Amino acid sequence: MGPVENLMSDFLRECGGVAVIDGGLATELERHGANLNDPLWSAKCLLNDPHLIRTVHLDYLEAGADIIITASYQAAIQGFENKGYSLEESENLLKKSVEIALEARDVYYNRCHEASYNPSPDGRILKQRQILVAASVGSYGAYLADGSEYSGEYGDAMDLEFLKNFHRRRVKVLADSAPDLIAFETVPNKLEAQAFAQLLEEEGINIPAWLSFNSKDGVNVVSGDSLTECVAVAESSKKIVAVGINCTPPRFIRDLILSIKKVTAKPVIIYPNSGESYDADRKEWVQNTGVSDKDFVSYVNTWCEVGATLVGGCCRTTPDTIRAIYRTLSTKS
Numbered sequence: 309m310g311p312v313e314n315l316m317s318d319f320l321r322e323c324g325g326v327a328v329i330d331g332g333l334a335t336e337l338e339r340h341g342a343n344l345n346d347p348l349w350s351a352k353c354l355l356n357d358p359h360l361i362r363t364v365h366l367d368y369l370e371a372g373a374d375i376i377i378t379a380s381y382q383a384a385i386q387g388f389e390n391k392g393y394s395l396e397e398s399e400n401l402l403k404k405s406v407e408i409a410l411e412a413r414d415v416y417y418n419r420c421h422e423a424s425y426n427p428s429p430d431g432r433i434l435k436q437r438q439i440l441v442a443a444s445v446g447s448y449g450a451y452l453a454d455g456s457e458y459s460g461e462y463g464d465a466m467d468l469e470f471l472k473n474f475h476r477r478r479v480k481v482l483a484d485s486a487p488d489l490i491a492f493e494t495v496p497n498k499l500e501a502q503a504f505a506q507l508l509e510e511e512g513i514n515i516p517a518w519l520s521f522n523s524k525d526g527v528n529v530v531s532g533d534s535l536t537e538c539v540a541v542a543e544s545s546k547k548i549v550a551v552g553i554n555c556t557p558p559r560f561i562r563d564l565i566l567s568i569k570k571v572t573a574k575p576v577i578i579y580p581n582s583g584e585s586y587d588a589d590r591k592e593w594v595q596n597t598g599v600s601d602k603d604f605v606s607y608v609n610t611w612c613e614v615g616a617t618l619v620g621g622c623c624r625t626t627p628d629t630i631r632a633i634y635r636t637l638s639t640k641s
């Protein structure tokens with residue numbers, strides 16, 4: 309086993325067994341005043357408001373997150389090119405997403421260092437520890453910005469080569485920007501999981517990755533593909549160091565973890581959404597359909613009991629959610 313394969317297990321040992329991931333990015337950016345009504349979604353902030361992205365990363369670190377995820381989920385080179393950016397400009401925006409997160413980590417490390425002399429009285433968590441930066445890669449459906457990452461329906465003409473070529477350059481550029489991890493997120497079907505796993509090999513990527521699927525029925529991934537077959541794709545790749553579920557309602561998570569554990573011994577990563585429903589036609593979350601932070605956190609211990617070792621939040625979760633997860637996990641250990 310080389311260092312790539314060991315990164316996650318070493319990190320989890322340092323964390324005391326369970327690591328905290330950050331929460332929703334887009335909703336937090338909006339709360340700080342960003343206007344994300346655009347197909348590029350949170351990636352739009354890379355262009356206009358990079359300082360807001362850094363602020364949100366810092367908010368999550370100070371809420372206790374051990375891993376922060378970059379603002380590149382919807383940042384596909386093709387998406388930037390559709391907006392009139394050159395290839396070089398598009399690649400620079402991808403690099404920038406990683407740079408902003410690395411910069412936030414440096415600022416945080418400094419604050420932790422200062423806090424070791426002057427403890428923070430305001431509840432911010434300023435604890436010196438290893439922080440990982442995960443470069444987000446959204447699915448092809450995320451680039452389409454039509455909600456198809458929540459259906460997994462890419463049409464009959466879709467094939468493995470198309471998906472690999474769609475993602476190839478972005479994955480390479482992100483890997484070259486030196487994040488600690490690559491986060492393949494909201495993967496809606498098995499074909500795209502295979503594309504990601506093969507790209508890591510074909511491009512000789514030496515950054516470990518996680519593969520995270522979403523589900524809308526608590527049994528299969530959203531396309532209807534078998535979750536266990538999807539997880540088997542992760543299991544067969546040495547470069548994939550964790551596998552799990554994101555952007556899925558909390559009530560489905562326990563059973564999904566049990567299915568995942570049947571197929572793999574890799575660390576299981578869980579970052580559900582708040583449970584609110586998303587209206588893909590109106591491109592907005594339906595208010596008040598989700599669970600409270602208190603209810604969200606009441607699930608966390610169960611998820612860990614059945615085998616999750618990386619826990620955070622996806623859409624509509626906030627630094628308050630992550631702080632509550634951090635607290636419940638630190639009480640436990």
Ligand SMILES: [Zn+2]
Nearest residue numbers: 555581622623
């Ligand atoms: Zn989400």
